[in-house]
Amino acid sequence: MAGPFQNIELDGGQMAALYLLRYDEEGRLRSPQAEREVKDQLAAVTDVYLFAHGWNNVFAQALDRYHGFATGYIAQGTQFGIPRPAGSTPLLVGIIWPSTSFVMPWEGGPVIAGAPDPDGREAAEQEEMLGLVTESLSADDDESFVSAIDGQTSVDPVTARRLAEIVLNSLRTGPDPDDASPPPDPGELLKAWAALRGGNVPGPTPGTTFGTIGSGPSSGAPAAAALSFDPRDLLRIASVWKMKARAGAVGTHGVGPLVEHILRESGVRLHLIGHSFGARVVLSALTASSAERKAHAMLLLQPAVNRWCFAPRIENTGRSGGYRTVPAKLERPLLTTFSAHDEPLTRFFHLAMRGSQLGEPLTAAVGNTHLYGALGGYGPAGLDGDAVVQDAIVPGAASYPLDGSARVIAVNGTVNVTVGGTPVPAIGGHSDISNPVTWWALHDLTRPD
Structure with missing residues (x-):
């Protein structure tokens, strides 16, 4: 102009x-x-x-x-x-x-509760996030990624790990420009993903819990087989990486x-x-x-x-x-x-932008x-x-x-x-x-x- x-x-x-x-x-x-x-x-x-x-x-x-x-x-x-x-x-x-x-964590916070979406706004936001994230994926990864999450509000841990690997390979390939930390590995990303809704992923020690965004830690680590992940939260994390x-x-x-x-x-x-x-x-x-x-x-x-x-x-x-x-x-x-x-x-x-554990x-x-x-x-x-x-x-x-x-x-x-x-x-x-x-x-x- x-x-x-x-x-x-x-x-x-x-x-x-x-x-x-x-x-x-x-x-x-x-x-x-x-x-x-x-x-x-x-x-x-x-x-x-x-x-x-x-x-x-x-x-x-x-x-x-x-x-x-x-x-x-x-x-x-x-x-x-x-x-x-x-x-x-x-x-x-x-x-x-x-x-x-669309509103992202820095402006309004991610949608944590599964409230009704009568006007279709959240669906539109998800579609825009999906486009933002997948534009960086290869053709094969794009097909796998979209097929796994399209229309889904929950994916199992095996699928979640595969999705985490895809976005890491495309969007977090080097040290963070702010703090020089290496990217998280897929397991670390799963922990951050679960924590967005106050959940936990079991650690190597039975009963270990991880930091949450709630008022305090959860009462215990759920069994891995019972855990599910909302793909919208992975889209939010990956969208943050893209916008950064x-x-x-x-x-x-x-x-x-x-x-x-x-x-x-x-x-x-x-x-x-x-x-x-x-x-x-x-x-x-x-x-x-x-x-x-x-x-x-x-x-x-x-x-x-x-x-x-x-x-x-x-x-x-x-x-x-x-x-x-x-x-x-x-x-x-x-x-x-x-x-x-x-x-x-x-x-x-810190949940979206965390790097590897650094020891x-x-x-x-x-x-x-x-x-x-x-x-x-x-x-x-x-x-x-x-x-x-x-x-x-x-x-x-x-x-x-x-x-x-x-x-x-x-x-x-x-x-x-x-x-x-x-x-x-x-x-x-x-x-x-x-x-x-x-x-x-x-x-x-x-x-x-």
């Missing part, structure tokens, strides 16, 4: 252009004219704000979130009299990348060249904001850049990435996190939010949030003095410690803050990312003082 999609009013009657840039699933640019206009305007602007949405954001939703965040941020600046530098001219860029039309890889590709191959151009060919301050898997988009984009000039700031909102992604050494692997270089590519410390109220990232992420005790493998937990659910790990945890700040009350030694500031959104006289969680859920607390965090990162 050419030209600014919208113009958003700033204080004093000034306008900020909002451009939307589309990319396909491999990161190929689909809005070349709009990108040319963005590049042409770099000489006339002082700040570029680049936003990347998360999962389950079709075009209208992405536009609504970009517009809502921008207008809330602008209004808060006016409310608190936050100064903009003389002559400041911002440019807004929203990334539109192919996510999905897609977000990385869009960031590296699509947004990355634009970030590189902005840093090399202009002097504007670049501010990167990403939500959920959109955090992976902006992280991958900056990681891919070889420009010497740094981006000014990065704000990650409930990021769906592994909590060890910035670590110099990941526990049990000796490797560094996939985004270890990012904090050093920023002028200001990286701010990232996390919240215990984010059910998808505290209850589901830890088997009883901890499935529910291991220490190694496989989400940055947006539990905060960063493995950074020691390079990271600090800071309770979310009430807008106007204080500022984040941007002048300290920490290169990553984890904003605890679990705490209550009083906004408008009412105490509310700073971040009440995975998609609660356009609110006074997050606008204030961005103001702290971008204000001239």
